[in-house]
Amino acid sequence: MPLPFVTADREDRIEAAQSVTLAEADREVWRRPYSPGPCRVAGGALLLLLASFVLFSALVVVLAGALPSGVLCAGCGVLVIVLAVRLLRAGVWVSSYGLRHAGLLRTTTLRWTEVGTLRTVQQPVRWLGLPRTVQGEALMLLPPRGSADTRAEGDRRILLTDHNADFLTRRGGFVRAADVIEGWAAESRPVAAG
Template identity: 70%
Template sequence: MPLPFVTADREDAVLAAQSVTLAEANRDLWRRPYRPGPWRVGGGALLLLLASYVLFSALIITLAGGWPSGAICAGCGVLLIALAVRMLRAGVWVSSSGLRRVGLLRTATLRWSEVVSVRTVQRPVRWLGLPRTVQGQALVLVPAGQGVSERTLLTSRNADFLSRPRAFDRAADVIESWAAESG
């Protein structure tokens, strides 16, 4: 079974996705122009490890005769797996039709015609999504419409780019170029 995410082929796929221009892009294909960072992958791995323990305990509880308790425990394990998958899919995705920001609990999609500008700014940003702020860079989106404030898409201190400043610069440049091509 080939595992391209473990080999150098994964880097080639990411670079290929970054080099696609808006005109060449498939309208229905959403791409993340960067790979998930080690903090996001590590958090997902820990959640999956916890889910395996919870599912194993659900099996033991069910075999011991506690069907309702085993079902509740199995439901918690499935919830942990869903949370891990959602956490790994979180980020900014682009296609020729627009820009999609996938969060832990919700997803927002904007067509390129609804985007006024995308730019990188220097300002205090949240460290790993926690309340503590540190100085960093943020990729902000200014949507069309009155009274709508700018939205932060990516920061240099989030789970994808912490200790990877060059990856943040590449991802920001790719997303900015897609926005500039569309406008």
């Protein structure tokens, strides 16, 4: 059963995220210019469900009298919660300061002056981050020309693909997100240089 008020609300949120300009970002607030995809949200929900079972089992183990085992089990539950939060926060974030690429285990932050060219290219991309590749599109970050970091292929960084957990079933969402990120980069370069 379609729910038009849910769809309209989501479209309003997407338009609001796209309309955020650098002039409105007068303080350093990191924003993800797209909503997380259903695969990412489902993975986070499953990890949180697993964490609740692990924490409940830790409670049972402690009540049974095995305190060290219960503490170890609770620690595992906390690690699963941290993993779920990192999974949900993974993606590309922008602010007036620069661009942040948050991964599952590592986060890289670049000032806008360090961001070279953002380009959407067609190439083989990983399907949901797995080793299997399919033909798709990727938003690629190239280092600035003339910088000391410029190397042949090593510094090309893939920020988003149309087959990752955020955009697997949302091709239009990938195009909008890539355009918004490229717009932030184009709008912020004169401000960062001055």
